[in-house]
Amino acid sequence: MRADAARNRRLLLAAAADEFAERGLDASVADIARRAGLGKGTVFRHFPTKDDLLAAIVLDRIDELVAAGERLLAHDDAGAALLEFLTVAAHQRQQRDLSFLHEASAPSPDVTRARERMDTTVARLVERAREQGAVRADVTGTDVVLLMCAPNYVTSYVPGAPPDLWRRYLAIIFDGLRPQGAHPLPHPPPDASL
Template identity: 35%
Template sequence: MPTVEKKLDDQQTATAQGPREAAAPKPLRADAQRNRDRLVEVAATAFAEQGVDASLEEIARKAGVGIGTLYRHFPTREHLVEVVYRREVEALCAAADDLASHHPADVALEQWMQRFVDYIATKRGLAASLRILFNTNSAVFSDMSGRVSLALRQLVEAAVAEGSIRSDIDASDVLHALGGIYSAPDTKDWRDRSRRLVKLLMDGLRFGAGKGGG
């Protein structure tokens, strides 16, 4: 059985080649799937709070598994980064449908944009490794960014149709405004400031709307 040290020695070679996707992965046992899901969940929080250099040993410890288990699921750090990135995008897109089915359209849009702040926080933490992944697997980014744009467009168009935000708004304008949050300085109060900016953005979107506008 390969040792942890051997896996670490192989990491640089695997990184240069980029994360590999198995064509037809075997289904995991229930306990193995739980371990994998927990590792991804803990890694997402660690990367958002500490950046992509967060300790893999600490991620494994907080997930309640050994470092060998982490490397069995994710042979390289970049592999783990890609899985975390996909998870964050999928959760963000799923939230759009869930919020739209439980709230008025403008409320669903505002709550989704607040979740977008958390998504950006994780993406900022992954930035260095995401640049490496972009060079080795750019299809991941075109697919994921397209899904986020579609989710936002559906929410914006629903709110326009409902009359709860201005009709002269395009989803690309909203995405451009949200993009400014990503480039804001990484201060301790970044999330709080970003959430306030989302509220200000929604005030602007609602102003002059056919329903509930100023």
């Protein structure tokens, strides 16, 4: 991809994420193009449909998380690596509200494959942390995937919350993952195919 095309793609993805976050899925292509400082034709050259644009936003987010997770798999301290991964995930969400994605239509095959890669990476991080005794033996990768957005979700209910309040709830979550003082969980883990 040429440098100017790559730059335009980055601008469009950032503008679309902001526009969808503010207006929901009804955001118009014209508004996205205007926010990016580009023409509507440029949007359609990169993303023929709105679903393609939504899929690209999701893929970028997941690719960032997978890259971080794969890098952290080499970390000697698996517990610290898992905590850093959860911090990256929560910080990524705090930077840009992507809750509009829950309203999107069925994910594309590319998004499904990317999520599977992310789930596998998270499962490997959790497995390493369990092997080192850093997290409880009954915690699964699926548990951690479901908890990734929780710190930001919780703070979204606090009017005027300080921007780093999510860190408090991430610490509470991570303390709950640790084996010290843990009680048996009252329900089996959810199916990994959620």
